[in-house]
Amino acid sequence: MHTVTLRTVGRTIRIDCEEPATRALVTATYGHMQAERAAIDLHYTVGRDAGGFFIERDGRERRAAPDDGTFLARFDEDFAIEVQKLRPELFFVHAAVLTLSDSAFMLVTESGGGKSTLCWALSHQGYRYLSDELGPIDLDLLDVHPFTRALMMKTTPPRSFYPIPAATLRSSRGWHVAAEDLPGGVGAGPTRLTAIFFLRRNPAASAPSARPIRAAEAAARLYANSLNQLAHRGDGLDAAIRITTGAACFELVTTPDLPAASSLLTTTLKGIPRDQT
Amino acid sequence: MTNIPRRRTDLNARLVQDEVVVLDRKADQVHQLNQTASFIWERCDGRSTPRDIAEQLVEAFEVDPDTAATSVTAALQQFTRLGLLESSRK
Numbered sequence: 001m002h003t004v005t006l007r008t009v010g011r012t013i014r015i016d017c018e019e020p021a022t023r024a025l026v027t028a029t030y031g032h033m034q035a036e037r038a039a040i041d042l043h044y045t046v047g048r049d050a051g052g053f054f055i056e057r058d059g060r061e062r063r064a065a066p067d068d069g070t071f072l073a074r075f076d077e078d079f080a081i082e083v084q085k086l087r088p089e090l091f092f093v094h095a096a097v098l099t100l101s102d103s104a105f106m107l108v109t110e111s112g113g114g115k116s117t118l119c120w121a122l123s124h125q126g127y128r129y130l131s132d133e134l135g136p137i138d139l140d141l142l143d144v145h146p147f148t149r150a151l152m153m154k155t156t157p158p159r160s161f162y163p164i165p166a167a168t169l170r171s172s173r174g175w176h177v178a179a180e181d182l183p184g185g186v187g188a189g190p191t192r193l194t195a196i197f198f199l200r201r202n203p204a205a206s207a208p209s210a211r212p213i214r215a216a217e218a219a220a221r222l223y224a225n226s227l228n229q230l231a232h233r234g235d236g237l238d239a240a241i242r243i244t245t246g247a248a249c250f251e252l253v254t255t256p257d258l259p260a261a262s263s264l265l266t267t268t269l270k271g272i273p274r275d276q277t
Numbered sequence: 278m279t280n281i282p283r284r285r286t287d288l289n290a291r292l293v294q295d296e297v298v299v300l301d302r303k304a305d306q307v308h309q310l311n312q313t314a315s316f317i318w319e320r321c322d323g324r325s326t327p328r329d330i331a332e333q334l335v336e337a338f339e340v341d342p343d344t345a346a347t348s349v350t351a352a353l354q355q356f357t358r359l360g361l362l363e364s365s366r367k
Contacts, residue, residue, distance in 0.1 A: 223300070
């Protein structure tokens with residue numbers, strides 16, 4: 001048995017891996033969260049059996065997964081839900097999160113909307129990585145907590161921009177770039193959220209574009225991409241409003257030209273008045 | 278008889294910088310209303326007629342009565358289509 005101990009959002013998770021291949025998948029994906037053994041808040045046992053991979057959480061029935069990508073996807077799904085239960089006071093947004101000095105910004109869109117690919121591109125521009133999946137937000141401080149699971153891309157970035165390192169784990173679902181392999185590095189800890197970019201992919205557009213959006217529109221969009229709304233007052237609507245009134249919000253229309261989108265995002269961030277950052 | 282628009286009481290709605298965000302848990306939808314629609318929404322109180330609302334819109338936004346009436350009709354149709362209103366008659 002190989003035990004992997006993780007720490008994220010201030011909670012400790014133990015994963016007992018019954019054989020080395022499963023352990024390799026877990027460490028390749030969640031390795032950046034590894035921590036010293038401590039009193040655990042959440043416990044999994046994972047491994048392989050005749051049906052492929054399995055995931056077992058304390059007191060729950062085993063979930064099977066036929067291949068490595070499905071195993072990681074199902075584990076990630078369960079892990080994300082359980083972490084939300086451990087920190088119900090945090091507002092969890094489905095988002096990629098990056099930082100620059102002491103400011104964080106989020107990329108928000110539905111699954112497949114290109115947030116991980118843009119996140120990967122931005123990590124080449126000096127931005128530090130906090131997450132490509134979950135943005136857990138402290139509603140008092142508006143700090144975003146790191147959730148440094150490997151950055152997961154279903155497809156390679158278009159036109160060979162920012163190639164994926166050869167050593168990257170490739171599963172049946174895509175590429176999993178370990179957090180420590182991101183060129184910009186990883187953010188140090190909870191970081192004040194200053195901007196939110198709602199991505200809209202438009203391959204037909206001649207160039208990326210950005211426009212500020214008002215807090216109400218942003219709240220509606222953020223709400224639709226949040227995960228644990230019902231744990232919060234007003235079914236989470238107040239939380240979404242709190243966040244979007246405390247950060248600069250934009251719609252960013254993206255094209256396959258990732259360098260142009262990255263550059264536009266940087267310019268937009270620089271244009272945010274200092275009293276908003 | 279005049280249709281009196283009234284907001285559904287089970288909705289969560291918040292005014293954010295002159296615009297209303299409406300959460301409809303039953304439909305699992307969240308809506309954002311622009312400033313004009315928000316003004317109309319706030320007056321869908323089960324007492325004001327569309328004509329009353331249009332008159333208030335004329336005063337608040339300094340638009341002509343026809344434009345106000347058209348805006349109110351369009352907004353109410355949209356609210357109805359989205360299932361956000363209950364209705365009463367008087």
